[in-house]
Amino acid sequence: MHPELDSLPLPALARHLRTIGVGEHHAPRVFRGLHRTRCAIPQIEGLGRHAKTLEKYGRRTQAKVIAVHDNPDETQKLLLELGDGARVESVIVPMRHDRATLCVSSQVGCAMACTFCATGTLGLRRSLTAGEILAQVHLAAEQMHRDARRLTRVVFMGMGEPLAAYDAVRDAVSILLDPHGPCMAAKHITVSTVGLVPRIRQLALDTGGRIQLALSLHAGTDETRAAIVPISRRYTIADLREALLAWPLPGSRALMVEVVVLPGINDDRANLDGIAAFMQDLRAVVNLIPFNPFPGAPFRTPTPDETLSMRDGLLDRGVLTKVRWPRGRAVHGACGQLMLHSG
Ligand code: SF4
Numbered sequence: 001m002h003p004e005l006d007s008l009p010l011p012a013l014a015r016h017l018r019t020i021g022v023g024e025h026h027a028p029r030v031f032r033g034l035h036r037t038r039c040a041i042p043q044i045e046g047l048g049r050h051a052k053t054l055e056k057y058g059r060r061t062q063a064k065v066i067a068v069h070d071n072p073d074e075t076q077k078l079l080l081e082l083g084d085g086a087r088v089e090s091v092i093v094p095m096r097h098d099r100a101t102l103c104v105s106s107q108v109g110c111a112m113a114c115t116f117c118a119t120g121t122l123g124l125r126r127s128l129t130a131g132e133i134l135a136q137v138h139l140a141a142e143q144m145h146r147d148a149r150r151l152t153r154v155v156f157m158g159m160g161e162p163l164a165a166y167d168a169v170r171d172a173v174s175i176l177l178d179p180h181g182p183c184m185a186a187k188h189i190t191v192s193t194v195g196l197v198p199r200i201r202q203l204a205l206d207t208g209g210r211i212q213l214a215l216s217l218h219a220g221t222d223e224t225r226a227a228i229v230p231i232s233r234r235y236t237i238a239d240l241r242e243a244l245l246a247w248p249l250p251g252s253r254a255l256m257v258e259v260v261v262l263p264g265i266n267d268d269r270a271n272l273d274g275i276a277a278f279m280q281d282l283r284a285v286v287n288l289i290p291f292n293p294f295p296g297a298p299f300r301t302p303t304p305d306e307t308l309s310m311r312d313g314l315l316d317r318g319v320l321t322k323v324r325w326p327r328g329r330a331v332h333g334a335c336g337q338l339m340l341h342s343g
Helices: 010-020 024-035 050-056 131-148 162-177 197-207 222-229 238-243 269-279 303-317
Strands: 063-070 076-082 087-093 100-101 107-109 123-127 150-156 189-191 212-216 257-260 284-291 321-323
Touching: 050 087, 063 131, 076 131, 087 131, 087 222, 100 131, 107 162, 123 162, 131 150, 131 162, 131 197, 150 162, 162 189, 162 197, 162 238, 189 197, 189 257, 212 238, 238 269, 257 269, 257 303, 269 303, 284 303, 303 321
Parallel strands: 100 150, 150 189, 189 212, 212 257, 257 284, 284 321
Antiparallel strands: 063 076, 076 087, 087 100, 107 123
């Protein structure tokens, strides 16, 4: 099958053009047409007779928004249908002024089965292509434009484990950063992972550590982590810490360490001590995420006091800690709630 043109980073697109007899010097203009002006191939300026060849030997990514769910806190959840009928969700989170962050999905479902996450109950259907990840960005940007907002950040924290869809995520990031394309700032792109250690190391090599990395730690002891994050049976907390210490962090930036707040599970002294030990000598901030409920979830939502007490426990241990209060709960669009809900 011919390649999906929207999925090809610029060097790969240039190689493809050369293979099909379209001069590779056309690559930057084709790339701009695909990712910046977002036009149909015949409308790409200066392509002339090559437009037909490109249409014959390449496909465009198929994706459309089939529902927009508005949350009272202004968060919006977009439901997208892809070319094969698979569905994914993206979440627009308005920030100060006219800015907005987009949370994108990298897979349909997820194989990681974290016990506090609705997506984990779906199992993995398939990974997305880079083009499908970028389609979420482009379609959300159009939605934001209608609402007089502009997209300033992309976070890979939607459905799926981004590093399990490694090639697609790496290529999507490379396209987002490309000056001929969306030209986003690296510090405005965050890739989150539940801790696939070899791929964290690979991502550090492939991006030079310029993008933001968010590690979903969720516990301070291997025992607790194994109970709530099944993949952690493969990689210990010590393995994760080593991978983060090796991340080539630029300048004054900090890594993000995510911890879901599960009262009675990961907020005891052993877990707090473990998180504090993990954070030692690491330039990183802990983000506490109060557990967001979903049908059949085996946990309860913490009270604000329980969340603040966990925050204070970490602050007392010298750990820089923030709380990410939930947004989008009413439309099942908050962290860990994405499961292709109808409402
Ligand atoms: S938290 Fe992330 S990695 Fe874990 S099941 Fe949910 S989507 Fe997958």
